[in-house]
Amino acid sequence: MTIYDVAHEAGVSVATVSRVLNNTAPVSPKTKQKIMTVIEKYQFQRNALARSLKKKETRTLGIILPDITNPFFPEVFSGIELEARENDYTLFLCDTMGEYERETQYLYMLRERQVDGIVFLGGRINLSKVEQNLAEELQTFAQRVPTVLVNGSIPGNPIHRVCVDEGAGTEQAVRHLLALGHTDIAFIGGLEYMTTTMQKIRAFKKVFREHGLTVRKEWILYDDFSLNAGKRQMKKLLHMSHKPTAVLCVNDYTAVGAIQEAGRRGYSIPNDISIIGFDDVPLATAILPEVTTVSQKTELLGRTAISILHKLIQKEKVKKLTVIEPELIIRESTAQL
Amino acid sequence: MTIYDVAHEAGVSVATVSRVLNNTAPVSPKTKQKIMTVIEKYQFQRNALARSLKKKETRTLGIILPDITNPFFPEVFSGIELEARENDYTLFLCDTMGEYERETQYLYMLRERQVDGIVFLGGRINLSKVEQNLAEELQTFAQRVPTVLVNGSIPGNPIHRVCVDEGAGTEQAVRHLLALGHTDIAFIGGLEYMTTTMQKIRAFKKVFREHGLTVRKEWILYDDFSLNAGKRQMKKLLHMSHKPTAVLCVNDYTAVGAIQEAGRRGYSIPNDISIIGFDDVPLATAILPEVTTVSQKTELLGRTAISILHKLIQKEKVKKLTVIEPELIIRESTAQL
DNA sequence: GTGAAAGCGCTAACAT
DNA sequence: ATGTTAGCGCTTTCAC
Numbered sequence: 012m013t014i015y016d017v018a019h020e021a022g023v024s025v026a027t028v029s030r031v032l033n034n035t036a037p038v039s040p041k042t043k044q045k046i047m048t049v050i051e052k053y054q055f056q057r058n059a060l061a062r063s064l065k066k067k068e069t070r071t072l073g074i075i076l077p078d079i080t081n082p083f084f085p086e087v088f089s090g091i092e093l094e095a096r097e098n099d100y101t102l103f104l105c106d107t108m109g110e111y112e113r114e115t116q117y118l119y120m121l122r123e124r125q126v127d128g129i130v131f132l133g134g135r136i137n138l139s140k141v142e143q144n145l146a147e148e149l150q151t152f153a154q155r156v157p158t159v160l161v162n163g164s165i166p167g168n169p170i171h172r173v174c175v176d177e178g179a180g181t182e183q184a185v186r187h188l189l190a191l192g193h194t195d196i197a198f199i200g201g202l203e204y205m206t207t208t209m210q211k212i213r214a215f216k217k218v219f220r221e222h223g224l225t226v227r228k229e230w231i232l233y234d235d236f237s238l239n240a241g242k243r244q245m246k247k248l249l250h251m252s253h254k255p256t257a258v259l260c261v262n263d264y265t266a267v268g269a270i271q272e273a274g275r276r277g278y279s280i281p282n283d284i285s286i287i288g289f290d291d292v293p294l295a296t297a298i299l300p301e302v303t304t305v306s307q308k309t310e311l312l313g314r315t316a317i318s319i320l321h322k323l324i325q326k327e328k329v330k331k332l333t334v335i336e337p338e339l340i341i342r343e344s345t346a347q348l
Numbered sequence: 349m350t351i352y353d354v355a356h357e358a359g360v361s362v363a364t365v366s367r368v369l370n371n372t373a374p375v376s377p378k379t380k381q382k383i384m385t386v387i388e389k390y391q392f393q394r395n396a397l398a399r400s401l402k403k404k405e406t407r408t409l410g411i412i413l414p415d416i417t418n419p420f421f422p423e424v425f426s427g428i429e430l431e432a433r434e435n436d437y438t439l440f441l442c443d444t445m446g447e448y449e450r451e452t453q454y455l456y457m458l459r460e461r462q463v464d465g466i467v468f469l470g471g472r473i474n475l476s477k478v479e480q481n482l483a484e485e486l487q488t489f490a491q492r493v494p495t496v497l498v499n500g501s502i503p504g505n506p507i508h509r510v511c512v513d514e515g516a517g518t519e520q521a522v523r524h525l526l527a528l529g530h531t532d533i534a535f536i537g538g539l540e541y542m543t544t545t546m547q548k549i550r551a552f553k554k555v556f557r558e559h560g561l562t563v564r565k566e567w568i569l570y571d572d573f574s575l576n577a578g579k580r581q582m583k584k585l586l587h588m589s590h591k592p593t594a595v596l597c598v599n600d601y602t603a604v605g606a607i608q609e610a611g612r613r614g615y616s617i618p619n620d621i622s623i624i625g626f627d628d629v630p631l632a633t634a635i636l637p638e639v640t641t642v643s644q645k646t647e648l649l650g651r652t653a654i655s656i657l658h659k660l661i662q663k664e665k666v667k668k669l670t671v672i673e674p675e676l677i678i679r680e681s682t683a684q685l
Numbered sequence: 686g687t688g689a690a691a692g693c694g695c696t697a698a699c700a701t
Numbered sequence: 702a703t704g705t706t707a708g709c710g711c712t713t714t715c716a717c
Contacts, residue, residue, distance in 0.1 A: 013694055024704045029696060036697095039702060059460040060401045061694035064709045069397070071461075079422045079429075080630070089417050092443050101457060103408075104441035106429050120438060123396040124408075238634055267634050274636045293417070297575055297604050298635045299611045350710055361688045366712060373713095376686060398710035401693050 012055050021049045032057060063125065072320065073103045073121035075114060077133035081236070082292040083262070083309065084132065087161065090313020091130065098321050100127070111135050111145060118152050128157035128320045136163030137205045157323035161316050163206065171323060173315045173333040177207060177289075180305035180337030181214035184259060184287050187303070187339055189222060192348035193257035193285060197230035199244040199269055201261035208233065208261055211289070215259060230255055234265075241268020249276055256284060256348055263288035263295045266302050270344065281346035291340055300343030308335055349392050358386045369394060400462065409657065410440045410458035412451060414470035418573070419629040420599070420646065421469065424498065427650020428467065435658050437464070448472050448482060455489050465494035465657045473500025474542045494660035498653050500543065508660060510652045510670040514544060514626075517642035517674030518551035521596060521624050524640070524676055526559060529685035530594035530622060534567035536581040536606055538598035545570065545598055548626070552596060567592055571602075578605020586613055593621060593685055600625035600632045603639050607681065618683035628677055637680030644674055 014032070018025045023042055030036045031046050038046075049055070063069040072095060076084050088104070095102055103121060107113040114134050121129055135145045146165040152158065153170045160172035188196055198215055201208030212231060219226050232247060234240035241260060245268065248254060260266035266288030270280050280286055280300055288295055291306035312335055322329045351369070355362045360379055367373045368383050375383075386392070400406040409432060413421050425441070432439055440458060444450040451471050458466055472482045483502040489495065490507045497509040525533055535552055538545030549568060556563050569584060571577035578597060582605065585591060597603035603625030607617050617623055617637055625632055628643035649672055659666045 014696095015694080025695080026697080026705075027703060030703085033696080037702070042703080056456065056460050058401070058462060058694050060397050060406070060462050061709085062696075064395070064397045064401055064694085064711090065696045067709075079416070080426050082419065082422075085416045085419075085422050088441075089443065089445075092416075092441075092445075101440055101442075101461065103438055104425075104429075105438075106426065108426075108429075119393065123393050124438065125395060125397050238630065264634075271634065271636045293575065294631060294634060297601075297608065297631060299608045351712095352710080362711080363688060363690095363713080364686085367687085370712080374686065379686080395710050398693085399712075401695090401710085402712045404693075 012053050014057065017046065017049050017053070017055050020053075021045045067125075069125050069127055070100050071103060071124070071126050072100045072317070073105060073117070073124075073126045073129040075105045075107060075117050075121075075129060075131045075134070077107050077109050079104070079106045081264070082294055083290050083307070086292060086309035087132065087313040087316075090310035090315075091317050092313075093310070094314040094317035094321075098317065100317070100321075107134055109134075114145075115148060118148070122152070122156060126156065128159075128324050130159050130161060130316045130320055131163070132161040133163065136160050136165055137207060139204050139206050139209050141165050157320055159316050159320045159323065161312060168331065171319060171329060171331055173312065173319060173335065175307045175312060175335045175337050177210045177337065178214035178217075180289065180307075180339070181211040181259070182218050183337070183339040184289070184305055185215055185218040187341065187345065188257045188259070188285060188287065189218070191257075191285065191345060194224055195253075195255040195257065196226070197232065197248055197255035197258040198226075199232050199248070199258055199260045200234050200236060200240045200265035202235055203233040211259070211261060236262055236264060238264050238268040238271075241265035241270075242272040243268075245269035245272040246276075249273065249278070254284075257345070258284065258286050260286065260288050263290045263292050263302055263304055266304070266344070267294055267298055270298065270300070270302070281344050285345040285348075287345055295340075295342070303342045303345040304340050306338045306340050308337065311335060349390055351394065354383065354386050354390070354392055357390075358382045404462075406462050406464055407437050408440060408461065408463045409437045409654070410442060410454070410461075410463045410466040412442045412444060412454050412458075412466060412468045412471070414444050414446050416441070416443045419601070419631055420627050420644070423629060423646035424469065424650040424653075427647035427652075428654050429650075430647070431651040431654035431658075435654065437654070437658075444471055446471075451482075452485060455485070459489070459493060463493065465496075465661050467496050467498060467653045467657055468500070469498040470500065473497050473502055474544060476541050476543050476546050478502050494657055496653050496657045496660065498649060505668065508656060508666060508668055510649065510656060510672065512644045512649060512672045512674050514547045514674070515551035515554075517626065517644075517676070518548040518596070519555050520674070520676040521626070521642055522552055522555040524678065524682065525594045525596070525622060525624065526555070528594075528622065528682060531561055532590075532592040532594065533563070534569065534585055534592035534595040535563075536569050536585070536595055536597045537571050537573060537577045537602035539572055540570040548596070548598060573599055573601060575601050575605040575608075578602035578607075579609040580605075582606035582609040583613075586610065586615070591621075594682070595621065595623050597623065597625050600627045600629050600639060600641055603641065603681070604631055604635055607635065607637070607639065618681050622682040622685075624682055632677075632679070640679045640682040641677050642674045643677050645672055648672060
């Protein structure tokens with residue numbers, strides 16, 4: 012059923028039907044009524060494809076992320092969805108499952124589908140050294156379709172982005188530990204070549220330096236971002252002759268893994284060791300002790316990304332970088348030395 | 349840039365360009381080459397809107413689910429994505445956040461967008477008594493666009509569905525507990541009017557009946573599906589004069605909540621109380637003790653849903669109901685009485 | 686092997 | 702207030 016069928020059945024022209032559908036010009040109550048009756052009778056729904064083709068706007072957005080299974084992403088997706096809904100966008104969700112090549116594929120696919128904009132999380136924009144061609148590709152893309160990066164960047168920062176200040180968050184965490192009397196602090200997890208990891212370690216070192224302390228190189232343990240990373244590296248730490256009294260983790264997932272491993276080996280958290288996470292995903296309050304962590308304000312992060320993207324789409328002026336201040340959430344996994 | 353521009357630049361007709369783009373008819377190597385050159389030079393990408401409008405197929409699917417923040421759903425979404433990708437579908441993700449009204453909105457929206465099919469998880473199809481009009485709406489919808497329901501149904505089962513046999517899974521769990529010597533078993537969580545809850549309780553009772561046991565009414569504790577539900581109801585249980593020695597939880601989330609609460613009150617799991625979850629989300633292995641649970645085989649579930657949907661779309665014959673057998677995963681939260 | 690042209694369902698400029 | 706009509710960018714039939 013098309014707009015023509017409706018027009019015919021109601022004895023009017025397609026233009027008039029279009030007018031009542033879009034409320035785009037005055038139509039007499041009578042004809043309007045006639046048309047509405049037909050629409051309801053046949054449950055007519057217009058074809059968004061045709062509409063978008065003509066209007067050159069799809070009201071659709073692409074979200075590219077590396078792993079929906081990692082609890083951080085559903086949380087920010089939730090914020091994205093909320094804000095998108097308010098602005099009447101529908102979302103394509105593209106999970107690259109950590110493969111950079113797939114990012115490229117999705118980028119092309121989304122352009123073919125004429126999305127009004129995209130938001131890009133994780134993946135290549137988290138690499139401290141982005142391959143030249145990956146960066147260029149994304150930049151070229153961003154010139155053609157409005158794009159915002161979340162918690163990441165590419166060299167030269169040519170693309171709009173919204174970021175949590177992970178350095179500031181880490182500083183808060185370290186200061187908290189210091190205030191509790193800890194100076195033997197280790198850092199667990201995160202791939203060395205990702206900015207999330209680097210920023211945190213940099214901030215960690217900075218605070219130490221300010222306090223005239225130095226961080227022990229053997230206590231900086233790189234790994235991936237998984238639960239098992241936390242377990243593995245905690246185990247390593249616990250085998251050392253000189254053990255830290257507190258450990259900072261790259262995210263809540265690894266923190267939980269670390270806590271589990273410590274518990275399994277008979278250590279009591281936080282009495283024997285203080286542990287601190289990052290992100291504040293629901294998992295952080297699921298375990299005993301509940302994890303002290305740094306909130307990324309995930310919902311706000313998602314909402315902000317869309318609100319910026321929306322402005323970009325309307326060609327409003329927006330500043331290139333929006334920073335979100337994280338917040339230390341003190342719970343049960345940290346204690347006085 | 350359109351196909352016309354390409355045609356013009358290459359000195360051929362649009363038909364020919366279309367032919368090489370779609371490989372839909374033989375084109376001489378020479379002209380093909382000319383066209384490819386132009387395409388690469390200008391980075392031409394075709395407009396999927398126009399294409400879909402003409403072909404009456406969009407290669408898009410709508411996924412409607414109640415809460416992407418609940419770890420069960422990202423897991424099945426992952427399976428969905430995997431299978432969708434293999435069949436070249438792109439996904440609209442619609443999170444209703446538990447609001448039935450929003451399901452309706454998304455249903456309409458997806459039809460306007462001409463999706464080739466939808467998969468529907470949770471929400472109204474999980475209600476043991478679906479409101480008449482909600483059921484009808486969905487049924488009418490399913491007649492017009494291929495639809496598959498995951499872990500749910502509506503009266504009369506007119507729509508294709510794929511379900512995990514939650515009853516069978518629960519039976520395995522109860523038998524496991526029985527085998528460990530437990531007969532004082534409680535059940536925690538789940539809204540009373542949802543099928544996920546009902547099916548489990550029914551199976552629970554059935555196994556008890558078979559063994560000549562009866563379940564204590566005061567040990568069946570309804571609540572929602574959250575972590576806090578687990579905490580709340582475990583607390584209640586622990587305040588009773590006669591306490592169960594084992595508890596069955598409606599999902600892993602509540603199981604973890606229950607474990608946390610028990611631990612907080614000084615009970616040792618599984619020594620004092622055995623606890624068993626359902627779903628087998630990653631959370632289940634994140635805590636100490638790792639939780640014994642029933643795997644829903646989430647990835648398989650997602651993949652199956654799409655593979656059925658795909659067949660439906662191609663108008664292949666598919667059986668109305670596909671059942672997936674769950675599997676008991678014995679870990680650390682259950683022990684001999 | 687290639688081209689001309691109709692048409693997918695809609696919007697919007699122009700006419701009445 | 703309403704109708705006519707020209708596209709939007711593509712696929713596909715029908716000619717040649």
